[in-house]
Amino acid sequence: MKLITANRLLNGEVVWLGAEGQWVSSFTKATPLETAEQLEAAEKRAQADSDNQLVLGAYSIEVCMEAGEFKPVQLKEVIRAQGPTTRLDLGKQASSHQL
Amino acid sequence: MYRYDEFDRDFVDQRVKQFEDQVSRRLSGELSEDEFKPLRLMNGLYLQLHAYMLRVAIPYGSLNARQMHKLAHIAREYDQGYAHFTTRQNVQFNWPTLEQTPQILKELAGVEMHAIQTSGNCIRNVTSDHFAGAAGDEIADPRVYAEILRQWSSLHPEFSFLPRKFKIAITGAVHDRAAVQVHDIGLQLAKNAQGEVGFKVFVGGGLGRTPMIGRLVREFLPQEHLLAYCEAIVRVYNLYGRRDNKYKARIKILVHETGLETLKGDIEAEFERIKDGVLSLPAAEVDRINSYFAPPTFEQLPYTAENLEAAKATDRDLAQFVQRNLHAHKAAGYASLTISLKAIGEAPGDATAEQMDVVAQLASTYGHDEIRVTHEQNLVLPHVKLTDVPAIYAQLQKHGLATPNAGLVTDMIACPGLDYCALANARSIPVAQEISQRFAQNSRQQELGDLKLKISGCINACGHHHVGHIGILGVDRKGEELYQLTLGGSADENTSIGKIIGRGFPRNEIAGAVETVVNAYEGLRDNPQESFIETYRRVGPEPFKEALYGTA
Numbered sequence A: 001m002k003l004i005t006a007n008r009l010l011n012g013e014v015v016w017l018g019a020e021g022q023w024v025s026s027f028t029k030a031t032p033l034e035t036a037e038q039l040e041a042a043e044k045r046a047q048a049d050s051d052n053q054l055v056l057g058a059y060s061i062e063v064c065m066e067a068g069e070f071k072p073v074q075l076k077e078v079i080r081a082q083g084p085t086t087r088l089d090l091g092k093q094a095s096s097h098q099l
Numbered sequence B: 001m002y003r004y005d006e007f008d009r010d011f012v013d014q015r016v017k018q019f020e021d022q023v024s025r026r027l028s029g030e031l032s033e034d035e036f037k038p039l040r041l042m043n044g045l046y047l048q049l050h051a052y053m054l055r056v057a058i059p060y061g062s063l064n065a066r067q068m069h070k071l072a073h074i075a076r077e078y079d080q081g082y083a084h085f086t087t088r089q090n091v092q093f094n095w096p097t098l099e100q101t102p103q104i105l106k107e108l109a110g111v112e113m114h115a116i117q118t119s120g121n122c123i124r125n126v127t128s129d130h131f132a133g134a135a136g137d138e139i140a141d142p143r144v145y146a147e148i149l150r151q152w153s154s155l156h157p158e159f160s161f162l163p164r165k166f167k168i169a170i171t172g173a174v175h176d177r178a179a180v181q182v183h184d185i186g187l188q189l190a191k192n193a194q195g196e197v198g199f200k201v202f203v204g205g206g207l208g209r210t211p212m213i214g215r216l217v218r219e220f221l222p223q224e225h226l227l228a229y230c231e232a233i234v235r236v237y238n239l240y241g242r243r244d245n246k247y248k249a250r251i252k253i254l255v256h257e258t259g260l261e262t263l264k265g266d267i268e269a270e271f272e273r274i275k276d277g278v279l280s281l282p283a284a285e286v287d288r289i290n291s292y293f294a295p296p297t298f299e300q301l302p303y304t305a306e307n308l309e310a311a312k313a314t315d316r317d318l319a320q321f322v323q324r325n326l327h328a329h330k331a332a333g334y335a336s337l338t339i340s341l342k343a344i345g346e347a348p349g350d351a352t353a354e355q356m357d358v359v360a361q362l363a364s365t366y367g368h369d370e371i372r373v374t375h376e377q378n379l380v381l382p383h384v385k386l387t388d389v390p391a392i393y394a395q396l397q398k399h400g401l402a403t404p405n406a407g408l409v410t411d412m413i414a415c416p417g418l419d420y421c422a423l424a425n426a427r428s429i430p431v432a433q434e435i436s437q438r439f440a441q442n443s444r445q446q447e448l449g450d451l452k453l454k455i456s457g458c459i460n461a462c463g464h465h466h467v468g469h470i471g472i473l474g475v476d477r478k479g480e481e482l483y484q485l486t487l488g489g490s491a492d493e494n495t496s497i498g499k500i501i502g503r504g505f506p507r508n509e510i511a512g513a514v515e516t517v518v519n520a521y522e523g524l525r526d527n528p529q530e531s532f533i534e535t536y537r538r539v540g541p542e543p544f545k546e547a548l549y550g551t552a
């Protein structure tokens, strides 16, 4: 399973592609992509939104299911989804956008 | 300290305006990210894991109270209330927005600061000895030459697109506190038999993927030729340095592949061609720049301060602080005071806005308005009176800045690593924090004495792990963080590159492995005065290997 992630152009915030092609601030609201067609469509969307100054540096990441929830496979993506592991008061983990 | 002249001010103001325009063109879509990225990088703006990151230049690590207050203000108003001081004596903000960056740059320009040449394949901020102008052992103040090099290299049109980034470091003392031998050009001030000032010149040092120690290309370069000679080196590099492979593009690889003698020949030939031309440095110009760095007027004071001695007698912590964090000053009754940004369990190099304000305040009250950033990620008040140390210490203590660990095991370097950095393979900060906790006890650290521990989160080696007495490199092994230990590195006048001691350790074992190495050293040292690096050099890696992995 995959997800598309990027950063918002204006403020650099980490975002993921959610349902209906919205960029969402919370990892849990991202839409997992199960098929090659879904992935392709999402990548097109990401490209269009990069061209439209919404986001930058979009790419796809691997996710897996853990205890009924999906999680990033790579530690780097876990950290992007939460915030610095040494500053729990910063990043997504500081607000309601928890993993 | 150096003050901007009209030229400096104009060009920094112009750059701010230019960047403001570039940002608005990016936001309107006139510029694509591909077009904009090199422009933002030229202004120090990176994209990291969580947000943009702005790297601000602190020329040769020197700043005044007003500038430090401004950095605190930026941390508070535009960021998350803290900043990170780096191994290149710069400062990084981890959470600025693109939208607000032009405004931040405007604020910086107001105090004669900018973020130019903190990124990209150009000559970067020249780094220097943090005790420059204060140290008792210096031949001349290296900041004067660092400033001359800054002016020469700023927006140097020929050197704006080098094969790779280019770093110059300069030290004024025989004891090298600026790690000059691991820079593309390393300069060490020297005097010849006639008493004239010049430089010992090293070329091709560097860390990263292929660590190399700089090679001596000139035993003595008279000061008037500083710029012509550096121009010759960079020109030869610009011509012959590899552009086909990013990992082979630094000058160290050119030195290695071409051979020192051939390259030296090329440099000397180019130098012969251009010397005594426009790049000659007249003594009058050196004097003019020197006047910006004129030392403050020091009072005639006795070597010791009675009040400090009395306070030390009743306050063990203060005594320890004095022992570790004060450095000998050239003027009697003064010292250079290190403010450790390595409080136990904290992220190395991070300071809160409040702490930055405190340091700025102390610099204006007690420190002749001078602050330094060290490449070991600490701050320094270079000129304080010994009689003022108890008062300064009391203030520092109130704000978590009085850790008496300068040069000890917990005074470690750690890069931001995977908690922030987009290039990282593994985390550095939590490893540093855990090791710091393990050696938290003051008496234990003091017993161990001088020990340089350096941690990088990837092979780019921003944390200088190759030259740590103990170095830690984070790598990625099949998705897991793994840490390699290197021993025996050093970045002073006896520079050496550490050797990997054996297989790496997972995240939960690395702090323990460091403790094993340190315990082994304690057992091996000849006497309590023999430092870790001395012991290592005497006994070699084997006993440490045995301690870590057993004899099997």
Ligand code: SF4
Pocket: B415, B416, B417, B418, B421, B422, B423, B424, B425, B456, B457, B458, B459, B460, B461, B462, B463
């Ligand atoms: S060493 Fe690697 S992980 Fe650390 S700051 Fe440099 S690039 Fe990032």
